[in-house]
Each structure stands twice: as structure tokens, then as C-alpha cells.
Amino acid sequence: MSTDIRISRTSNAAKVAAVLGALIVVILIAAPYWAGRADLRLMGEIFLYLALASLWNLLAGYAGLVSVGQQAYVGFGGYMLFALTIFSGLPPLVAIALAGLLGALISIPVAALIFRLRGAYFAIGTWVMAEVFRLVFAQVSALGGGSGTSLPTDIVRSMADGRSAREALSYWLALGAALIVVTAVYLLLRSRKGLALTAIRDNELASASLGIDIWRTKFFVYVVTSGLTAIVGALIFLQKLRISPDAAFSVNDWTAFVIFIVVIGGIGTIEGPIIGTIVFFLLRETLADLGTIYLMVLGLVAIVVMLKAPQGVWGFIRHRFDLQLFPLGYRVERSKDS
Amino acid sequence: MDFVNALVQGTLLGGLYALFAAGLSLIFGVMRLVNIAHGDLIVLAAYLGLTTTVALGVHPLVALIVVVPAMAGIGYVLQRAVLNHTLGDDILPPLLVTFGLSVIIQNALLEGYSADPQKMDAGALETASVALGPLSLGVLPLLTFAIAVAVIAGLQWCFYRTPLGRAFRATSDNQDIAQLMGLNKRHVFGLAMALALAVTAVAGILLGIRTSFDPSVGGGRLIFGFEAVIIGGLGNLWGTLVGGVILGVAQTVGATINPGWQLLAGHIAFLVILAVRPNGLFPRISA
Numbered sequence: 001m002s003t004d005i006r007i008s009r010t011s012n013a014a015k016v017a018a019v020l021g022a023l024i025v026v027i028l029i030a031a032p033y034w035a036g037r038a039d040l041r042l043m044g045e046i047f048l049y050l051a052l053a054s055l056w057n058l059l060a061g062y063a064g065l066v067s068v069g070q071q072a073y074v075g076f077g078g079y080m081l082f083a084l085t086i087f088s089g090l091p092p093l094v095a096i097a098l099a100g101l102l103g104a105l106i107s108i109p110v111a112a113l114i115f116r117l118r119g120a121y122f123a124i125g126t127w128v129m130a131e132v133f134r135l136v137f138a139q140v141s142a143l144g145g146g147s148g149t150s151l152p153t154d155i156v157r158s159m160a161d162g163r164s165a166r167e168a169l170s171y172w173l174a175l176g177a178a179l180i181v182v183t184a185v186y187l188l189l190r191s192r193k194g195l196a197l198t199a200i201r202d203n204e205l206a207s208a209s210l211g212i213d214i215w216r217t218k219f220f221v222y223v224v225t226s227g228l229t230a231i232v233g234a235l236i237f238l239q240k241l242r243i244s245p246d247a248a249f250s251v252n253d254w255t256a257f258v259i260f261i262v263v264i265g266g267i268g269t270i271e272g273p274i275i276g277t278i279v280f281f282l283l284r285e286t287l288a289d290l291g292t293i294y295l296m297v298l299g300l301v302a303i304v305v306m307l308k309a310p311q312g313v314w315g316f317i318r319h320r321f322d323l324q325l326f327p328l329g330y331r332v333e334r335s336k337d338s
Numbered sequence: 339m340d341f342v343n344a345l346v347q348g349t350l351l352g353g354l355y356a357l358f359a360a361g362l363s364l365i366f367g368v369m370r371l372v373n374i375a376h377g378d379l380i381v382l383a384a385y386l387g388l389t390t391t392v393a394l395g396v397h398p399l400v401a402l403i404v405v406v407p408a409m410a411g412i413g414y415v416l417q418r419a420v421l422n423h424t425l426g427d428d429i430l431p432p433l434l435v436t437f438g439l440s441v442i443i444q445n446a447l448l449e450g451y452s453a454d455p456q457k458m459d460a461g462a463l464e465t466a467s468v469a470l471g472p473l474s475l476g477v478l479p480l481l482t483f484a485i486a487v488a489v490i491a492g493l494q495w496c497f498y499r500t501p502l503g504r505a506f507r508a509t510s511d512n513q514d515i516a517q518l519m520g521l522n523k524r525h526v527f528g529l530a531m532a533l534a535l536a537v538t539a540v541a542g543i544l545l546g547i548r549t550s551f552d553p554s555v556g557g558g559r560l561i562f563g564f565e566a567v568i569i570g571g572l573g574n575l576w577g578t579l580v581g582g583v584i585l586g587v588a589q590t591v592g593a594t595i596n597p598g599w600q601l602l603a604g605h606i607a608f609l610v611i612l613a614v615r616p617n618g619l620f621p622r623i624s625a
Binding site (some may be wrong): 060066068087112114116117119120121123124125128131132135136138139170251252256259260263268292293295296298299300302303306307 | 372374385420423424429430431432433434435437438439440441442444445446448510557558560561564565568598599601602603606608609612613616
């Protein structure tokens with residue numbers, strides 16, 4: 001009897017999850033045909049939050065870049081959508097893609113500056129950057145200055161015929177953004193760069209001594225995340241149809257809640273942001289009537305999770321059942337043939 | 339003349355920013371903790387001051403007698419009950435927990451005091467001024483600056499001349515050895531946070547006399563304080579005062595050019611200094 005050892009990158013649980021996931025995606029794609037208008041809108045919002053959370057998780061959970069200033073790119077993307085469609089007459093879909101590109105471009109000089117700050121000071125530095133973005137856009141009177149502006153109706157109408165078709169398109173864009181972001185994060189982490197990132201996360205000194213260029217790897221992740229965040233931002237304000245500096249660059253809406261989602265779900269895992277988003281919206285839909293109390297409960301839950309179960313909900317499940325739905329690592333298995 | 343006036347007013351404003359920053363600088367120096375809720379704690383102090391003045395009918399500066407010990411007590415309890423559990427090599431727990439605290443304080447204030455802007459009434463002090471040649475200096479900004487200098491001098495003295503300061507410095511240098519020497523680091527950290535929030539109480543009252551405030555303004559105060567700390571250099575209290583002054587001057591000069599540029603000019607001054615001197619002007623410790 002010979003025991004062969006083989007290396008596997010997948011597991012039965014992952015295969016089952018993939019099939020189930022594909023099924024759920026098909027059902028979700030068909031949502032405009034079975035869901036009501038309000039549900040569709042809510043689900044669109046959920047997907048956009050999922051995308052934001054996955055991106056922040058990549059940034060903080062894998063690259064160790066704990067940013068509290070991602071609202072800079074959410075707002076930037078939103079404003080670019082408005083500026084490009086209103087001033088250049090570009091179709092909204094083109095403007096959304098361009099907003100992502102511009103978001104990535106502008107993040108390059110930003111990174112060059114704030115990467116000089118370490119740890120927690122990096123975090124607040126990103127917040128300062130977001131404030132600079134907010135104040136600059138508040139100065140642009142053509143975009144409504146401090147009070148903001150609405151997307152002109154002819155641009156909104158140019159997207160699709162009729163309100164329901166437009167809402168369906170907006171929903172599919174949100175779903176598409178979430179799928180693309182989660183897939184991109186998954187593929188990135190499975191790649192060579194992902195291995196480098198995981199090594200940096202686990203031990204910066206050791207990974208540097210193995211020849212990983214830490215600065216460049218983090219820089220790459222920061223720029224990619226910023227560009228994708230800008231696209232999500234453009235989609236958020238395509239849904240809202242109205243933008244103002246305070247809404248676009250809100251630290252609570254686009255960063256605090258996103259961080260709570262990731263931490264409650266489980267930071268440093270792909271599954272975490274998905275679980276966290278579901279928990280966040282369950283809490284919100286059940287406690288929303290309580291207003292400010294709901295936000296206090298949310299803050300409290302996040303604190304308790306961080307202190308008592310820093311690995312979050314998914315970390316707990318993974319630890320307990322050795323489960324991984326998005327297989328990233330390599331497993332050594334003994335094949336049973338004799 | 340406008341320019342000289344802006345310089346002087348900005349310098350005095352810098353005193354307030356240095357007070358925002360001093361508590362931040364102190365706790366970072368002692369336990370490497372960056373408190374995201376710092377700005378909200380300043381606003382909380384302002385509201386406590388407001389309640390005290392209204393309930394007891396006293397002048398806001400007299401309310402300090404109540405608010406300073408109250409904030410110090412909150413600081414000690416907060417540190418012992420919550421923040422001590424977040425300290426370690428990972429920066430995420432303190433950041434996230436203080437972020438959560440920030441959201442909780444903001445919404446608790448919103449629940450208790452509503453979103454309406456409030457202001458403390460300091461009577462004649464608000465409008466009194468003294469003439470200095472062609473310049474007219476407000477008594478309140480002068481007083482604020484003097485208090486800032488006194489507070490920083492006091493903290494400096496406490497740090498380098500008292501047993502408590504020795505305990506702070508020892509724990510900052512090496513927590514484990516400080517423990518072996520008979521210091522309880524949890525208690526020392528609690529005292530550091532109490533001292534930091536006592537300073538925050540002073541900052542909050544002066545903020546509340548100077549301008550109107552509402553529960554949402556904490557984030558902005560945190561950023562000003564943070565910028566003052568970084569400009570001055572980490573761990574250097576007098577540097578923090580200089581940082582506050584640079585920030586204040588940049589803001590008032592920006593405002594004289596265009597009122598919309600006030601805050602932007604301050605942030606740009608910060609970013610320029612970050613680009614040229616990443617460790618600030620007078621760094622004592624590295625982050």
C-alpha cells in the first residue's frame with residue numbers, strides 16, 4: 001500500500017458553497033422580476049455595502065493599511081459621476097468606469113504622502129485626506145458648492161427607458177460591483193501577490209527578508225482598492241441621484257459602518273464581510289425605528305466583538321468547524337488509492 | 339495690517355488647538371494609544387459644562403471645578419474597564435474600540451441634547467478686548483492661549499519632576515520592567531487617561547465658550563488636535579503647542595484670503611509639513 005500525498009487548493013465544503021453560491025447569484029440576478037421596488041433598492045444598497053466592506057477588508061485585514069478615510073474615494077467617485085455626465089456629457093456607464101480610473105490615479109499622490117505615517121497615525125492621516133477632498137468639492141460652485149446638486153433628469157432618463165428599467169439596471173450594477181469586487185479580492189489573494197500580502201500580514205520583517213517589497217505591495221493594494229471604491233461610490237450616488245459634500249464624504253456612513261461590518265463578520269477573511277453585511281442589515285432593519293439608539297447598539301456590538309471575539313463571526317465558525325468557503329491556502333491531503 | 343492681525347489671531351487660536359492636542363499627545367506618549375473618540379470627548383466636556391452652568395447658574399469657567407474631575411473620573415474608568423483590554427501590538431483593537439466609542443458618544447449626545455447647536459454664555463468675557471497698538475485682541479483668545487501655555491507647562495512639569503511623571507515615563511519606556519519595579523501599568527494608564535481627559539475638559543469648556551457646538555463636531559476637533567501633534571513632532575508637548583499655532587495661523591491666513599479656505603489652508607499646511615518633515619518639526623519619539 002502506498003500513500004500518495006497530494007496538494008489541494010479546494011475542499012468539499014468549498015465545492016458545495018460554490019454551487020450554492022452560483023444558485024443564489026442566479027436568483028439574485030432575476031430579482032427585478034420577483035422583488036418589489038423597495039426590496040430591490042434595499043438589496044442594491046446591501047450589495048454596495050458588501051463591496052465597500054470587502055475592499056476595506058482587503059486594505060486593513062490583508063495589507064495592514066487601517067484606513068478611516070475611504071469615504072474620500074466614495075465621495076470622489078460620486079462627484080466624478082456627476083461631473084463627467086454633467087460637464088462632459090458622457091453616458092453614465094462610461095462615467096462610472098472613468099470615475100474608478102480617476103480614483104486610482106488620484107490615490108497615487110495621496111499614498112505617496114500618507115504612507116509616511118505609521119499605524120494609527122496613518123489611519124487619521126487618511127481621514128485628513130478625506131476632509132481635504134470634502135472641502136475641495138465644497139468649493140466647486142458648478143457642482144452646487146456646500147449644498148450639493150442633483151443628477152439632471154435627462155441624464156437619468158438616458159440610462160434606460162422607464163423607471164422600473166432604470167431601477168433594474170441600477171440594481172444589476174450594484175450586484176455586478178459586489179460580485180466583481182469579491183471575485184477580484186479572491187483571485188488577488190490566491191495569486192502570487194496574495195501570498196506576499198498574507199506573508200506581510202503575518203510578519204513584516206520576515207517577509208521583507210524573503211525579498212518581498214512591502215512598500216510596493218501595499219501601494220498596489222491601496223491604489224487598486226481606491227479605484228474600486230470610487231466605482232462603488234459612483235454607483236451609490238447613481239442610486240441616490242443627489243450628492244452633497246457632507247453625504248459624499250461622511251465618515252460614519254462610508255467608513256465607520258463598513259469597519260463595524262468587517263469586524264463583526266471577521267476581519268482578514270473573504271467570508272467575513274459577507275456575514276457582517278448580512279448582520280448589519282438585519283440589525284438595521286429591525287432596530288431602525290429606534291434611531292440613534294440603533295447606532296449606539298451597533299457601536300457597542302462592534303466593541304464587544306473586538307474585545308471578546310476579535311476574529312468575528314466567521315473567525316469563530318472557521319475555528320470551530322475548520323471551514324473555508326473561499327479556499328485560499330494549500331492543503332496537504334493523503335489520497336486513498338492503494 | 340490684515341495679515342499681521344491674522345497672524346496674531348491665528349497664534350491665539352493655536353492655543354485652543356494645542357489644548358485639543360495635548361491630551362492626544364499625552365496618551366500616545368504613555369501607551370501608544372490613538373483615541374479616535376478624543377474629539378467626541380471634547381464635545382462631551384462642552385455639554386457637561388453647559389449642563390453645569392445651566393443647572394447651577396454659574397459662569398462656564400467656574401463649571402471647570404465640576405467638569406474637570408468628572409472627565410478625569412470618566413477617563414480613569416474608561417481606561418480600566420475598556421481601553422486597557424485593547425492595548426497590544428495590534429493597532430486595530432484600540433482604533434476600532436475608540437471608533438465605536440465615538441459613535442456611541444455622538445449618538446448619546448444627540449439623544450440627550452438634540453442636534454441643535456448650543457453655546458455657553460460667558461457674559462462680558464466673550465466680547466471684552468484689549469487694544470495693543472493698532473490691533474484689538476479678544477480677552478477670551480488671550481486667556482485661552484495663556485491657559486494652553488499653563489497646561490502644557492504643567493504637563494511638562496508633571497512628566498519630568500513628579501513621581502507620577504516618572505511612572506508615566508517608565509511605563510512608556512518598558513511596560514514589563516515598570517511592572518517589575520512595582521508599578522501597576524493598568525493603574526498608571528488609568529491615571530494617564532484621567533489626566534488627558536482633565537485637559538480635554540478644559541479644552542471642551544473653552545471651545546464651548548468660543549463657538550457654538552453640536553454632537554457632530556467631534557471628528558473635526560480630533561483632526562485639528564492630531565494635526566497639531568504631528569506638526570509639532572510626536573511626544574513633544576511644546577512641539578504640540580507650536581503645531582497648534584502653525585495650524586491656527588494657517589487657518590486664519592487662509593480665511594483672510596477666502597473665507598471658504600479656512601479649514602482647507604490648515605489641512606494643506608499639515609500636508610506640506612508631512613511631505614517635508616515626515617516626523618514633524620521637533621520629534622522626541624518615533625511612532
